[in-house]
Structures are given as structure tokens and as C-alpha cells.
Amino acid sequence: MTIDEIITIYAEATPNPESMKFVSNKMIYANESIDFRSKEKVSGSPLAQALFDFPYVKGVFIMNNFISITKDAGSEWFDLIPELKDFIRKWLEDGKEVVSPVAQTREVDEDEVVRKIKKLLDDHVKPAVEMDGGAITFKSFEDGVVSVVMKGSCSGCPSSTMTLKAGIENLLKRMIPEVEAVEAEAG
Secondary structure: OHHHHHHOOOEOOOOOOOOOEEOOOOOOEEEEEEOOOOOOHOOOOHHHHOOOOOOEOOOOEEEEOEEEEEEOOOOOHHHHHHHHHHHHHHHHHOOOOOOOOOOOOOOOOOOHHHHHHHHHHHHHHHHHHHHOOOOEEEEEEEOEEEEEEEEEEOOOOOOHHHHHHHHHHHHHHHHOOOOOOEEEEEO
């Protein structure tokens, strides 16, 4: 095994105390993101399915070079991190499939305001949210209200409402006069 083939995983805390971000030195999933909030809803991700076999796993979010895992309230990260790091590292070293090829739908006919909203989210909001082990995606813009979907560790995080109103909403309202409010839903 060469130095380029060695896979390392480290755990990084997120603002959500029930979620932990497991970061790899290799790309895990190059597409947008994939988020599962229960084992029953997993489709197209053998890795997520396997992670839900751990009895304490309550959510799996996969994006870029990290996986955010949400645990149940009764378990302690101190006990879980070594097991999860080893499991993820071994999965990636063995070259097992992370996410099966899945057809993704894209909106085509977007107006200028929606393009501006998406650009601001992509350029200014997504990088910060990703650092905390989550993701934000644009859902819709209707009657002055931007709807976004919070995923990963941001889904159900106590500080995500503050981030949404104080950060994201203020940014969008300041930069795009047509925006009157921002609302979020868990992914």
C-alpha cells in the first residue's frame, strides 16, 4: 500500500451535540449530498445502510469527504468514535460502494432571483454549514419566502434556527430585496 492509498479518518465535533463529523483524507461522495434520518428510508447507499446497523445510529449524512452521523441521546461519543472511525476507514479501504448511482432531478427553468439566491447560498452559506458537518439546499422561493432544507448535523440542531435567522436570512434580505424571510425544514 502506497502513501496515496492510505485512508485516514478523524472525528470532528459539530454544533449539534448528537452529531459527529467523520472526515476522510479522500473524497467519499462527489455529488451534492445524501441524507437519511432513519434506516427505513435508506435507499441507494450501502454504507448508510451498514451504519444504521449500529443500534445507536439515528442519522447518516454523506457529502464530499465527510460523513455526519447522528446518534441516540443515550450513547456517548467517547465510546462510539473509535468503532465508527475504524468501520468507515475499513469500508473505504475495501473499496466498497458508498452510494449507488441514483438519478437526480434538477430544476431547469429558474428565474434571476432564484439564481441569485442559489449563488449566495453556494458561495457564502454552504461552506460554513459544511464545516459544521451539515448541508443546506435550496428548496423554493415563493411570495418573498425562501425555503431551504437543513441536512446532516444541522437537521435538528439547537443553533440552526439562530444561524438561519441571524445569518442566512439577513444575508439574503440584504443582498436580494425580493427576499422577505427564510424558512427551513429538516432534511
